[in-house]
Amino acid sequence: MSDSSHTGPAPATVVVTAGRPPAGPNQPMNVPVVLTSTYTASDFALQPGDLGYGRWSNPTWTALEETLGTLEGGRGLAFASGMAAISAVLGLVPQGGTVVIPDAPYSGTAQLAGELARTGRLGVRAVPVADTAAVVAALDGADLIVLESPTNPLMDVADLRAILAAARERDVLTAVDNTFATPLLQQPLSLGAHLVVHSATKYLSGHSDVLLGIVVTETGEDDELFGRLHGHRTLNGAIPGPMEAWLALRGVRTLALRVERASANAAELARRLTTHPAVSRVRYPGLPGDPGHELARSQMRGFGAMLSFELRGDAEQAERVGAAARLWVNATSLGGVESTLERRRRQSAESPLVPESLIRLSTGIEDVEDLWADLSQALDAAVKKD
Numbered sequence: 001m002s003d004s005s006h007t008g009p010a011p012a013t014v015v016v017t018a019g020r021p022p023a024g025p026n027q028p029m030n031v032p033v034v035l036t037s038t039y040t041a042s043d044f045a046l047q048p049g050d051l052g053y054g055r056w057s058n059p060t061w062t063a064l065e066e067t068l069g070t071l072e073g074g075r076g077l078a079f080a081s082g083m084a085a086i087s088a089v090l091g092l093v094p095q096g097g098t099v100v101i102p103d104a105p106y107s108g109t110a111q112l113a114g115e116l117a118r119t120g121r122l123g124v125r126a127v128p129v130a131d132t133a134a135v136v137a138a139l140d141g142a143d144l145i146v147l148e149s150p151t152n153p154l155m156d157v158a159d160l161r162a163i164l165a166a167a168r169e170r171d172v173l174t175a176v177d178n179t180f181a182t183p184l185l186q187q188p189l190s191l192g193a194h195l196v197v198h199s200a201t202k203y204l205s206g207h208s209d210v211l212l213g214i215v216v217t218e219t220g221e222d223d224e225l226f227g228r229l230h231g232h233r234t235l236n237g238a239i240p241g242p243m244e245a246w247l248a249l250r251g252v253r254t255l256a257l258r259v260e261r262a263s264a265n266a267a268e269l270a271r272r273l274t275t276h277p278a279v280s281r282v283r284y285p286g287l288p289g290d291p292g293h294e295l296a297r298s299q300m301r302g303f304g305a306m307l308s309f310e311l312r313g314d315a316e317q318a319e320r321v322g323a324a325a326r327l328w329v330n331a332t333s334l335g336g337v338e339s340t341l342e343r344r345r346r347q348s349a350e351s352p353l354v355p356e357s358l359i360r361l362s363t364g365i366e367d368v369e370d371l372w373a374d375l376s377q378a379l380d381a382a383v384k385k386d
């Protein structure tokens with residue numbers, strides 16, 4: 001995963017080297033887990049740079065934030081979860097303002113935006129992200145657009161360059177949820193976004209043992225956005241635990257290896273699924289025939305490890321795939337080293353635009369032949385006439 005256009009160290013190096021304590025005699029290799037609620041003041045009054053209190057700052061968060069900031073090309077801010085990060089971004093919209101979101105985004109994003117709309121906090125416009133003209137038409141008079149690409153779980157690809165440029169022309173604030181791609185495969189700030197959001201619970205942490213969120217702001221003339229988001233985090237208390245931040249950074253160290261292996265597995269499984277008689281449709285931007293393929297090629301460095309497919313069959317048969325799987329774990333969430341699958345509509349909050357028989361795969365780093373053997377037997381078992 002090298003990148004010849006990059007001037008500094010390549011991302012695969014940054015994930016290993018960033019956020020380390022300064023090298024020196026007897027320095028630890030890794031930042032410690034700083035477990036403290038407060039910091040001793042350096043003087044009678046707080047001085048600039050003082051950490052102050054545990055809700056304002058923590059050295060373990062800072063190591064993770066610096067690493068994600070470097071990877072995304074901006075300034076990172078860690079939150080208690082991906083939803084805490086998204087909530088902070090929505091908090092930037094003025095009272096009664098309008099936010100544009102995908103019509104089938106991550107279900108938590110849809111639920112939170114819907115809740116804020118019901119209470120009159122803000123207006124919501126839901127758009128099909130693959131239809132650039134429709135998205136741009138929805139930007140007039142909006143305050144914020146929160147994009148996903150590829151979307152969770154339909155795997156639609158948005159024309160990020162075109163949409164983000166159109167939003168900037170209209171003074172619309174832009175945020176991209178980059179959870180699926182990770183900064184190794186897509187850097188929204190370089191494509192024109194003001195903000196990047198991550199559920200670091202997923203690929204960044206990578207081991208299904210942490211909940212954590214990240215917002216990365218572009219570094220511009222002023223750090224107003226960063227300051228407002230930091231203020232939101234401090235006053236709403238949406239802070240991560242130091243242990244969680246440490247675990248997430250520990251996960252980031254192997255991000256390049258994990259993403260490379262999991263993506264290779266996903267590409268192979270997507271190709272094989274297209275030929276399986278039980279499968280009616282596969283969505284993976286790496287497939288040459290996928291509607292998002294050319295766009296993904298132009299804005300991503302790789303196609304990632306998420307894919308979804310629809311069964312020739314109903315919800316019940318799709319449920320049987322999960323029940324018949326042995327190696328694939330039937331669970332929600334994604335981005336761990338373990339391969340997981342989920343019929344997304346089993347979640348009552350999932351968008352009705354998602355087909356009942358759609359199964360989302362989060363491809364892990366196991367042996368691809370073992371993954372295929374288990375998935376294909378589960379598919380065969382699910383559609384077998386009994």
Ligand SMILES: *Cc1c(COP(=O)(O)O)cnc(C)c1O
Pocket residue numbers: 081082083084106108148152177179180198199200201202211212213
């Ligand atoms: C999981 C997820 C979130 C929410 O993150 P949490 O860490 O679970 O709060 C947001 N966006 C996407 C795309 C996700 O997959």
